[in-house]
Amino acid sequence: MKTVGVIGGMGPAATLDFLIKLHAATPAASDADHLHVITDNDPRRADRNAAMRADGPSPAPSIVATVHALIAAGAEVIVMPCNAAHAWAGELVAAAGPVPFVSIVDAAVAAVRVAAPGTTRVGLLAVEATHEARLYHDGFGADVTILAPDMAAFMPLIFAVKAGDTGPDVRAAMAAQAAALVAAGAEVLLAACTEVPLIFGPDDATVPVVSATDALVTATLAAAL
Amino acid sequence: MKTVGVIGGMGPAATLDFLIKLHAATPAASDADHLHVITDNDPRRADRNAAMRADGPSPAPSIVATVHALIAAGAEVIVMPCNAAHAWAGELVAAAGPVPFVSIVDAAVAAVRVAAPGTTRVGLLAVEATHEARLYHDGFGADVTILAPDMAAFMPLIFAVKAGDTGPDVRAAMAAQAAALVAAGAEVLLAACTEVPLIFGPDDATVPVVSATDALVTATLAAAL
Structure with missing residues (x-):
């Protein structure tokens, strides 16, 4: 088994969601069967959306510093459970x-191709930066x-989750965003912001829902086991 | 805020339980209000119970190596969400x-004194090594x-949790262990193994229940905020 290094904190709850799902998905009959996972859950990395708008500093220096620290601590595979931050994947890989x-974008694209073979219209539940960087x-x-949600309505839902609100109103509003994408022709929905699965799942939509977080879990296990 | 370094993996699910509770207990209106937490969740540290019986290697070298790695990565406060491993706290502190x-033992003792002032009989839901090291x-x-559970019955419940079983049978068996301690005179129960809160809580007993994990969360916040 390879030691996994996690560039976390974008956001911190989403990082924990990834870690919980990675733990749950690992075939294990005892502690020792689980992966060795080193996580730097730093919630104060530069804002990805502001950086993409050239309205704030880049998160790349923080990501690069964490990569070095994780490798120094023993990481043999690196993952980053934040879609938007993959706009700086080049700096990370270097x-x-x-x-x-292990790229969450590559993992999620592969998962969509399995869940909705031949799809030509994907509803992308992702933040501004992910759309603007054209990652998907x-x-x-x-x-x-790629169909985008109404960003004026979608972005506040992500900030609500980051503020700890995962209640019924936020869930209903996210389901409405998803329904609008389906009405616009989306054949599959991709939850491509790691906050989204905290308030939205397959039961909340009438088309297949793929979680980029789950896809990263699967790809991480494949890389580390 | 100080960066928190977590010596994890004993066991990995218990470490995640601590991280989730630390996140939930942090007053935060956005990502940036959360603590920066670096966690080395290494599930293959030497077995604490075997080491205490002189029947296996010490976990101290692994703990010491992690302390060095966490500090190199920026940790300014160190915690270890495993009670038994505190038998090697001396090596850790050095x-x-x-x-x-931040010692989980000190934190839990303080929490018991608040929850059950003047108590003279504590039911200690803790593994062999914690009892044998006389930490509490x-x-x-x-x-x-200090009243001890029936180890022949208690230890398999901890291993069941480590194998991923947190179902009703395991919960009922842990509640029975707790009830036996109360019948023997325990005025308060201290869940002093970080696996115990995964299957046992205040609703499962007729006397106050203190979670050492929760106590460590509170003490960690006090040290880091």
Whole structure:
């Protein structure tokens, strides 16, 4: 088994959600069967949306510093349970050198292709930065149309989760965003912000829902076991 | 806020339980209000019970190496959400040097004194190593009698949790252990194994229940905020 290094804190609750799901998905009959996971859950990395708008500093220096610290501590595989931060994956991969990085974008694209074979319209429940960086546009390629939620309504839901609100109103509002994407033609919904699965799941939609977090869990296990 | 370093993996689910409770207990209106927490969740540290029986290697070298790695990564406060491993707290504190260590034993003793003022009989839901190392005997002092569960029945429940079983049978069996301690005179129950709160809580007993995990959360926040 390889030691997994986790670049966390974007946000901290989403990082814990990933860690819980990674633990639950690991086949284990005792403590020793679980992965060795080193997590730097730093909630004060620079805002990804502001950076993408050129309205704030880049999170890359913090991500790069964490990569170095995780590798120094023994990490043999690096993951980052935050979709938007993958806009700086190039800097991350350069810092990691020979240590492999498991991309949440690659994992989620593969999971969508399994859940909705041949789909041409993906509803992307992701923040501004993820859309603006075209992470999933590039990940899926030209044959897939990416449908975006109403950012003026969607972004406050993510900040609500970050403020600790995962109550029924926030859940209902996220389900409404998803329903609007389906009404606009989405054949599959991709929860591509790690806060989204905290308030939205397969039972909340009429089309298949893929969680990028779950996809990263599966890909992390494949890389580490 | 100080960066918290967590010596985890004993066991890995208990470490996640601590992290979730630390997150939930932190007053926060956004990501940035949460603590920066670096966790080395290493589930393959040497078995504490075997080491205490002189029947296996000591976990101290692994704990000491993690202390050094956490401090190198930026930790300014060290915690270890495992009661039994506090038998090696001396080695840990020596390795940490000027970086403070928040003891789960000190935190739990203080919490019991608040929950059950003047108590003289504490039911200690803790593994063999914790009893044999007399961590809580020494923590409470001579005025408090420590009552131990039936280890032949108690230890398999901890291993069941470590194997992922937190179902009703395991919960009922832990409640029966607690009830036996109350029948033997325990005025308060101290869940002093970080696996215990995963299957046992205040609603499962007729006397006050103190969770050492919760006490460590409170003490960690006090040290870091």
